[in-house]
Amino acid sequence: MTIRLRFPQGRLVKRHHASHRELAHAATSLLTPASVMAYVLAFWRLAADIGIARDSGAQGLLAHWQLWVVLGVGLQLTSRSLSRKLELSHQVADRVE
Numbered sequence: 001m002t003i004r005l006r007f008p009q010g011r012l013v014k015r016h017h018a019s020h021r022e023l024a025h026a027a028t029s030l031l032t033p034a035s036v037m038a039y040v041l042a043f044w045r046l047a048a049d050i051g052i053a054r055d056s057g058a059q060g061l062l063a064h065w066q067l068w069v070v071l072g073v074g075l076q077l078t079s080r081s082l083s084r085k086l087e088l089s090h091q092v093a094d095r096v097e
Contacts (some may be wrong), residue, residue: 008032021086021089021090022087024086025086026081027082028079028082028083028086030076031076031078031079031082032076032079034075034076035071035072035073035076035079036072037074038068038069038071038072038075039068040070041065041068042065042066042067042069044056044063044078044083045063045064045065045068046065049065054066072092
């Protein structure tokens with residue numbers, strides 16, 4: 001026995017393709033909090049090394065505070081350069097119009 005279910009034809013969903021500018025704005029807004037989190041982890045690890053905070057128990061490459069500082073700086077620089085490029089492209093687009 002075969003049962004066929006027929007649903008009424010609904011509205012077609014229109015796909016919205018995000019522009020590169022929208023994706024860059026989203027990436028910029030997410031990179032800054034990620035860099036702050038890296039700074040917090042670096043401070044926590046440094047405090048654990050000094051003996052102020054409790055050790056997380058992590059071992060290996062991610063247990064070094066220097067790595068988290070470098071990662072935070074890299075994320076912040078990437079966010080800043082991306083936002084500057086967006087500003088410049090916005091200014092150029094305004095001149096063209």
